[in-house]
Amino acid sequence: MEKSMDAEDVNLVHDLELEQQVQDDLQRNLDATQLYLSEIGFSPLLSAEEEVYFSRKALKGCEKSRNRMIESNLRLVVKIARRYNNRGLALLDLIEEGNLGLIRAVEKFDPERGFRFSTYATWWIRQTIERAIMNQTRTIRLPIHVVKELNVYLRTARELAHKLDHEPTAEEIAAKLDLPSGDVSRMLKLNEKITSVDIPLGGDNDKALLDVLADDDSVGPDFKVQDEDISNSVVKWLNELNTKQREVLARRFGLLGYEPSTLEDVGAEIGLTRERVRQIQVEALKRLRDLLSAQGLSVEALFQS
Template sequence: MSNSNAVTKVDDFDIDQMDVELNDSDIEVSDKEDNSSDTNAALREEFDASNKSLDATQLYLGEIGFSPLLTAEEEVLYARRALRGDEAARKRMIESNLRLVVKISRRYSNRGLALLDLIEEGNLGLIRAVEKFDPERGFRFSTYATWWIRQTIERALMNQTRTIRLPIHVVKELNIYLRTARELSQKLDHEPTAEEIASQLDIPVEDVSKMLRLNERISSVDTPIGGDGEKALLDIIPDANNSDPEVSTQDEDMRNSLIFWLEELNPKQKEVLARRFGLLGYEPSTLEEVGKEIGLTRERVRQIQVEGLRRLREILVKQGLNMENLFDVDMD
């Protein structure tokens, strides 16, 4: 007998059987006891709902475990048929990749949505991937599908829990720096540097740089580069804490694809994006830091970044990937 079944039976006895015995014995229950009974009923209802959710998850995981994976050759065969409208092939493509959805969904646990809800959202992305996948482009389907699965999950989480929470003292300190920066920009008629902000506040430049870097990076994982806003850079950068070989392989495939697409940009655009977002061996840097490293102004770096992102978006669209949220920065 499983632990969950055992607990359920004990719970049924404690509540239901007790109610029967009290009624049969004609025992008068006080208002206080009534309240306790109501509480027990509420707790039982909550427990049962939790149990049902757990059971449903286990049942689902058990069912999809019987769906065989496709070989690379089968993948191309079924994908071609699905593109021609073969419903059986489409269904086979979906069913054979349901475990991929579960693997990805588990990485988003404890962020505001139950696992089954995450899986449901991920399955929508999987279906979309099957509809859009073109095997002639040379991608493995798992790599392509991962983009869409993450997209739908991230969007659901964004709608559920959008706010990034920071310690209150960090928020207060950041607000001081940002307010000072706004005031200086009005006085100086240009966006102030970290040195100018530090001088105004009489604090170390490094403290200002650290907070401004934090602010840029917080806002650099979700902001759309235009259009629908369907993808974030966070989705394609491998999780260093993830130990799942299959997911790590898919992340590496996507990173390699991104590096390949960067080669389509001109050298300056490629270097700016690589330095800004931590690609090609660079550490992520602020616009100001990149400017100092390559001898350009912050504003010029921003302009090159915008141009590069627009070009990158065009490339991704041609690949059938509507990655309007690939990098989180303003397009203007």
């Protein structure tokens, strides 16, 4: 009579089965990715003149032209998605999210504005990919009990903001909840740091926010040109702001060589209160929204509130 397996043997078999399952899943994903890449490899790129022609027709409702714009730029999505690989989402998932951004870019692109479509689409593709990564990773960035505690503070802050007609301080929130102000302050600062990382702004040269997720070593010459174009555009728009607005945004969101900072830290660095820094940030972002709208761009392509 065969001897039954002991607990150690059972666990070993279970581990081997799990390992095989993981390997099978990886192989299926690899096969599906290779199939997709081989299928889109035959889509010809469009010249600048063809972009204008097909995008004009797409804006007028031509479905064939819309599809041609999408199909001709699927490889652009793959190149961008590869830069975010190994960040919590499978490559096919990244490509799928990027394709949604590409479709949105085709729908919004106005060829009369003077932008090349690839540069314009890059903003939308990055934004959708980064949002997907954020949604995937933010939930594991903090322990669940910390998230629940933080949500209590943020909900109380919103309630107080309506009553007080200003953003409440940590002391006011703590008084409302009958908690030590130091604990509330630490949690709010933690939330600000997470939020500042979650806001995609574009421009790898500025190492802004979630763009640092990209792997610069995998960037080809064509993408370096696009990144330089995007970075120059961001700098140009920042230069349209007044000195104080520009400095607050640069320090707050990690632009122009600064590291991302909380409202409180920015205030300490430039000699203003946290509330005043917040007000300047709101004014500056509104000004940027106006500038982007004048260029035919949606602010959501650069900022995520």
